[in-house]
Amino acid sequence: MLKLYDIAVQSRLLLGTARYPSPSILAEAVRRSKTEIVTVSLRRETSGGKSGGAFFELIRDLGVRVLPNTAGCHSVKEAVLTAKMARDVFRTDWIKLEVIGHHDTLQPDVFGLVEAARILTDEGFQVFPYTTDDLVVAERLLEAGCRVLMPWCAPIGSAMGPVNPTALRSFRAHFPDVPLIVDAGIGRPSHAADVMERGYDAVLLNTAVAGAGDPAAMAEAFALAIAAGRLAHKAVPLEPRDMAVPSTPVIGKAVFS
Amino acid sequence: MRILVKGAGVAGLTVAWQLYRHGFDVTIHERAEKVGQGASGFAGGMLAPWCERESAEEPVLTLGRLAADWWEAALPGHVHRRGTLVVASGRDAGELERFATRTTGWEWLDEQAITALEPDLTGRFRKALFFRQEAHLDPGKALSALTAGLEEARMRFLFGPGSHATRYDRIVDCTGAAKIGRLANLRGVRGEMLRLETSDVTLSRPVRLLHPRHPIYIVPRERNRFMVGATMIESDDAGPITARSLMELLNAAYGLHPAFGEARLVDTGAGIRPAYPDNLPRVTEDGETLHVNGLYRHGFLLAPAMAGEVARRLLAEHASPERMAS
Numbered sequence: 126m127l128k129l130y131d132i133a134v135q136s137r138l139l140l141g142t143a144r145y146p147s148p149s150i151l152a153e154a155v156r157r158s159k160t161e162i163v164t165v166s167l168r169r170e171t172s173g174g175k176s177g178g179a180f181f182e183l184i185r186d187l188g189v190r191v192l193p194n195t196a197g198c199h200s201v202k203e204a205v206l207t208a209k210m211a212r213d214v215f216r217t218d219w220i221k222l223e224v225i226g227h228h229d230t231l232q233p234d235v236f237g238l239v240e241a242a243r244i245l246t247d248e249g250f251q252v253f254p255y256t257t258d259d260l261v262v263a264e265r266l267l268e269a270g271c272r273v274l275m276p277w278c279a280p281i282g283s284a285m286g287p288v289n290p291t292a293l294r295s296f297r298a299h300f301p302d303v304p305l306i307v308d309a310g311i312g313r314p315s316h317a318a319d320v321m322e323r324g325y326d327a328v329l330l331n332t333a334v335a336g337a338g339d340p341a342a343m344a345e346a347f348a349l350a351i352a353a354g355r356l357a358h359k360a361v362p363l364e365p366r367d368m369a370v371p372s373t374p375v376i377g378k379a380v381f382s
Numbered sequence: 383m384r385i386l387v388k389g390a391g392v393a394g395l396t397v398a399w400q401l402y403r404h405g406f407d408v409t410i411h412e413r414a415e416k417v418g419q420g421a422s423g424f425a426g427g428m429l430a431p432w433c434e435r436e437s438a439e440e441p442v443l444t445l446g447r448l449a450a451d452w453w454e455a456a457l458p459g460h461v462h463r464r465g466t467l468v469v470a471s472g473r474d475a476g477e478l479e480r481f482a483t484r485t486t487g488w489e490w491l492d493e494q495a496i497t498a499l500e501p502d503l504t505g506r507f508r509k510a511l512f513f514r515q516e517a518h519l520d521p522g523k524a525l526s527a528l529t530a531g532l533e534e535a536r537m538r539f540l541f542g543p544g545s546h547a548t549r550y551d552r553i554v555d556c557t558g559a560a561k562i563g564r565l566a567n568l569r570g571v572r573g574e575m576l577r578l579e580t581s582d583v584t585l586s587r588p589v590r591l592l593h594p595r596h597p598i599y600i601v602p603r604e605r606n607r608f609m610v611g612a613t614m615i616e617s618d619d620a621g622p623i624t625a626r627s628l629m630e631l632l633n634a635a636y637g638l639h640p641a642f643g644e645a646r647l648v649d650t651g652a653g654i655r656p657a658y659p660d661n662l663p664r665v666t667e668d669g670e671t672l673h674v675n676g677l678y679r680h681g682f683l684l685a686p687a688m689a690g691e692v693a694r695r696l697l698a699e700h701a702s703p704e705r706m707a708s
Binding site for chain 1: 437438439480483484562568569570594595616617618657659660661662
């Protein structure tokens with residue numbers, strides 16, 4: 126079973142809560158995905174310093190574990206402040222840490238990320254860092270105290286799926302014992318199945334579900350694909366070969382056909 | 383039957399108008415000093431149910447498609463039936479395809495066709511979606527005209543705080559965001575907008591500019607003015623527009639046409655839209671009071687359907703023998 130900071134979870138799908146057509150559809154997507162963890166952006170929904178009030182209540186009422194995030198934070202200071210606010214609002218030490226380095230592509234600022242991770246870990250937070258597939262950055266994040274890593278497989282919201290399978294493979298191989306969650310870039314259930322087959326521990330999604338024509342049905346489709354990918358990984362899939370290999374012996378076969 | 387309508391935003395005035403048409407004795411009470419002081423004052427006034435269907439559920443289309451007819455019948459000459467143009471910058475062209483798969487009632491336009499509709503957008507977009515059946519109106523003018531019509535019909539308007547001794551048979555509460563925290567599951571969704579003034583750009587219809595994170599619309603108004611909206615933030619904070627939202631809205635306007643960079647910023651606004659969890663409005667009953675609420679970002683679009691629903695319920699009561707006897 127997957128353990129994230131000593132919390133055991135059954136579902137390997139983590140779901141974002143932004144940009145659904147309505148809170149009702151979000152609730153239905155959470156239900157059908159059978160997810161146990163949802164992420165919530167503190168920054169966007171706390172205009173004017175007032176809490177996101179009713180929306181946060183709605184999230185709490187979903188009855189699943191909340192992983193607050195620092196989406197939209199562009200500096201270490203901002204991310205740390207947002208994490209502290211999240212701790213108060215949701216009474217959890219978990220924080221999905223995002224430090225955005227580029228406004229347009231939302232690419233993580235990996236330097237700020239490592240620094241913020243160190244500060245937050247020292248303050249008792251359990252940090253889930255949104256990072257690139259860079260191995261050195263990942264090592265620094267582990268040194269900073271992170272016990273989960275969340276590499277992207279493509280830029281946020283791009284829906285491209287794994288754009289660099291080689292990097293994903295070496296990332297998995299380098300950190301065999303760290304829970305790895307693919308965060309960002311997934312567009313379709315087949316992408317999610319793909320990274321799960323490669324041995325990733327879980328997948329975090331938002332736009333791919335929220336932006337689908339029928340978000341609740343898509344949430345369920347992802348849950349099925351992720352479960353299938355996980356099962357396939359445990360079953361050890363065949364490696365691709367360059368040439369055809371017959372599945373039955375050829376020698377001695379009757380040649381009537 | 384004596385009816386008190388509470389709230390003189392788009393919901394209250396629409397309900398009052400509908401009830402007046404059915405011959406009810408209606409009084410309107412508004413806590414503020416004049417009409418349209420809540421979310422209605424910041425509305426875009428788009429009667430665009432086909433576009434809204436992109437992120438809203440089916441009832442927004444089925445209830446909203448008759449809105450333009452309702453407003454035209456109530457306020458002849460106020461409704462502009464010129465459709466909606468939906469565009470995206472070259473980099474976000476995929477958003478247009480996505481929008482098309484989520485909606486109906488559109489046709490694809492090429493550059494020439496865009497020019498024919500909006501000459502000032504010539505050369506700025508390769509293609510666009512055109513929602514021919516959609517319409518828009520000026521919310522401020524529409525509410526004033528509705529109020530004038532009701533006053534002419536000798537409906538009573540009471541302004542300012544305070545309760546009134548008169549007994550009413552029924553109360554229709556249309557006070558919108560004021561009911562957040564009092565009506566179950568009603569929440570606030572903050573919206574921010576701004577108004578620009580320039581004579582360098584002319585648009586004849588609302589234009590929506592798609593963007594993966596900040597979709598916006600620009601609605602042309604009289605006197606070279608343009609309303610640019612609107613953010614959607616899960617918060618019931620009514621404070622002034624934030625710098626970030628202002629930047630995003632202006633950036634999008636500039637993206638639609640660089641001449642907006644030289645426009646005057648006339649004013650900005652922020653309002654709270656009342657919404658239920660499914661973002662659909664409804665009529666609920668609580669003793670003698672009927673609540674019309676949850677109009678979300680669809681005030682002018684769905685208020686007529688809600689007003690029709692209120693009228694149907696009150697007419698049914700009026701006709702039922704037990705109610706008559708009581």
